[in-house]
Amino acid sequence: MxxxxxxxxxxxxxxxxxxxxxxxxxxxxxxxxxxxxxxxxxxxxxxxxxxxxxxxxxxxxxxxxxxxxxxxxxxxxxxxxxxxxxxxxxxxxxxxxxxxxxxxxxxxxxxRQHELTQNVIKLYKLHKIIQNEDVYFSIASVKSTDKTDSAQVLYFIRALTKDFQCYEELLALGTLTGRTRGADIFENFKELCNKSQLNVSNLVSACTDGAP
Structure with a gap:
């Protein structure tokens, strides 16, 4: 009980x-x-x-x-x-x-279903916005380890459009098995960029939680 x-x-x-x-x-x-x-x-x-x-x-x-x-x-x-x-x-x-x-x-x-639906709509709109060539963005990543000893990396994005509309949201969750060096997180991030069709040349800055 x-x-x-x-x-x-x-x-x-x-x-x-x-x-x-x-x-x-x-x-x-x-x-x-x-x-x-x-x-x-x-x-x-x-x-x-x-x-x-x-x-x-x-x-x-x-x-x-x-x-x-x-x-x-x-x-x-x-x-x-x-x-x-x-x-x-x-x-x-x-x-x-x-x-x-x-x-x-x-x-x-x-x-709960309404909130989940609104969140999906919000993420869909965000993904459409950040795929534009004139949108610049920054990324912040935070890494933690789950109970299966797999590293989970949260990627947060802040995007700015040409008319100065700012968007901040959790972009994606990446999973790493094995090593979790800075180079490994970077490779994981590149996969995320390809999947989300992000224009890496518009990346202004990146902030991590100190991965070597």
Missing amino acids: DDAEHTFFVCAKWNPQRIEVEQCVGEALTPDNILHHMLQDEKKWNIVSVMIQKIIETKEEDRITVTYKIAHILGKRGKPFSNIVEAVSMLDPRNVDKYKQLPLSRRTITD
Whole structure:
């Protein structure tokens, strides 16, 4: 059961956060001793509070992400709202029951599908704009590693048209396996440019997060 006690004291997903706090307080956290440690001094209070806040925020982000995924599945397959259990089963067939607490009303799914549609339209317009010869742009890339040890690179674009209309958006997500040197990211970016039909000669500047 994914209740508060399981989340903060048992769930393996939060082991890194829990271990960090336990190293500070000197013992394993339990429902019986957590308040005792928090009341000992301000430092321990803050450390435990930050852990709890991070876990709550991450869980809420995960809940929201799942609602978008379910809305996407229903829309892509042309399924009515009544098929929501089927969509959940496709995401996580072994844990269907845990999604029953999610805000999955008809209105929520409709709103999520509308937001996804607007985002697709926005990206389509952006791609049409940046393919023009008179549009200059800059790129910022941020790299992180997912749980499969694959490097994920986010490419953000800022484009300026000849009439000084400015557009800022996430352009694409690139995946790197193996080495993640600056040269590897550059090759990945060139593939992105070819796929998006970007005119590299109009690239004004590029900013990275420090890849060698």
